[in-house]
Amino acid sequence: MTLWWIGNIVLLLVLLPVVVLLLKGVLDAARRTTASVEALRPVANAASDDLDAVELLHTTRDQVNQTVQVVADYGGSLDQILEDAPR
Amino acid sequence: MEAAAAVTLLAVVLVIAALVVYLVAVILELRKITAGLDAVIGSVGGVVEKSEPVNAIVEEINRDLAAGTELLEGLLVKKAGPDDAAGLVESVFPGAGAAMLERQGRTGEVENIDAVYTRGAVQLARLGRASPLGAGPETGAALRNAAYASAAAQAMYHDPAATRRAREGRSMPRSPKIGVGAPEVYPPDVEASEATSPSQPPTAQEGSDADAGTD
Numbered sequence: 001m002t003l004w005w006i007g008n009i010v011l012l013l014v015l016l017p018v019v020v021l022l023l024k025g026v027l028d029a030a031r032r033t034t035a036s037v038e039a040l041r042p043v044a045n046a047a048s049d050d051l052d053a054v055e056l057l058h059t060t061r062d063q064v065n066q067t068v069q070v071v072a073d074y075g076g077s078l079d080q081i082l083e084d085a086p087r
Numbered sequence: 088m089e090a091a092a093a094v095t096l097l098a099v100v101l102v103i104a105a106l107v108v109y110l111v112a113v114i115l116e117l118r119k120i121t122a123g124l125d126a127v128i129g130s131v132g133g134v135v136e137k138s139e140p141v142n143a144i145v146e147e148i149n150r151d152l153a154a155g156t157e158l159l160e161g162l163l164v165k166k167a168g169p170d171d172a173a174g175l176v177e178s179v180f181p182g183a184g185a186a187m188l189e190r191q192g193r194t195g196e197v198e199n200i201d202a203v204y205t206r207g208a209v210q211l212a213r214l215g216r217a218s219p220l221g222a223g224p225e226t227g228a229a230l231r232n233a234a235y236a237s238a239a240a241q242a243m244y245h246d247p248a249a250t251r252r253a254r255e256g257r258s259m260p261r262s263p264k265i266g267v268g269a270p271e272v273y274p275p276d277v278e279a280s281e282a283t284s285p286s287q288p289p290t291a292q293e294g295s296d297a298d299a300g301t302d
Binding site (some may be wrong): 011057060078084 | 091094095098099101102105106109110112113116117119120123124126127130131133134137138140141144145147148151152154155158159162164165166167168171
């Protein structure tokens with residue numbers, strides 16, 4: 001009977017606080033994770049919105065291609081107009 | 088029921104109650120996390136989808152620009168010579184002259200051509216030969232840097248023979264000749280060239296007119 005009471009005391013004063021402490025730690029970590037995820041959501045949305053301008057890269061590529069072609073045409077004309085450097 | 092048994096039951100009930108309360112709270116938090124991550128993953132998927140063609144497009148743009156750069160550098164080397172070409176690029180974009188030499192597989196110190204001549208004058212004088220500068224009067228703003236004119240001009244050419252020629256008082260064939268004494272002037276006077284030699288220097292009035300035209 002004495003051992004039973006000792007077991008009860010250990011159960012109430014040691015095991016129960018330890019279980020509560022561990023569970024509280026898990027809950028706090030989950031709550032911190034929730035806050036981080038909530039903070040991450042607008043950032044991800046903003047990053048996605050910032051990339052809307054990527055579509056303009058197609059226009060940039062075409063314009064660069066046209067510009068290089070025009071420069072090549074001018075280069076050909078300059079090659080005809082200007083004399084070469086003396087060798 | 089004995090008191091000890093009742094206390095044991097109470098303790099077990101308390102432990103189970105604590106487990107239930109905290110685990111339910113954790114489950115609710117995990118559900119929130121799942122919902123939040125679903126939203127974030129949707130946005131991240133949008134980021135991945137939107138950025139997917141970036142590499143190919145940027146590489147294509149770089150390829151076009153590299154081709155244009157190579158074309159212009161080749162033209163500049165052909166027209167101005169390998170030394171002056173790097174010097175001209177260096178005068179406009181400091182540091183780019185050495186990079187140009189590296190792309191051509193050459194080494195050596197790049198002379199900033201702008202340190203010797205007024206910017207643009209040497210380009211016209213060397214590339215055009217018959218540039219408006221050849222028709223201009225010798226008065227007015229200096230086309231050459233008075234402080235470094237002779238020594239710096241010689242230092243621009245890596246050919247040691249040029250230094251020897253200069254030391255011996257002979258002319259440097261590659262140096263641009265500008266001013267009223269230039270071998271050719273712009274615009275060429277067709278009627279005068281028919282009557283006289285095409286390399287005859289212009290009169291003072293012609294030089295003044297041409298100079299005013301360039302302004």
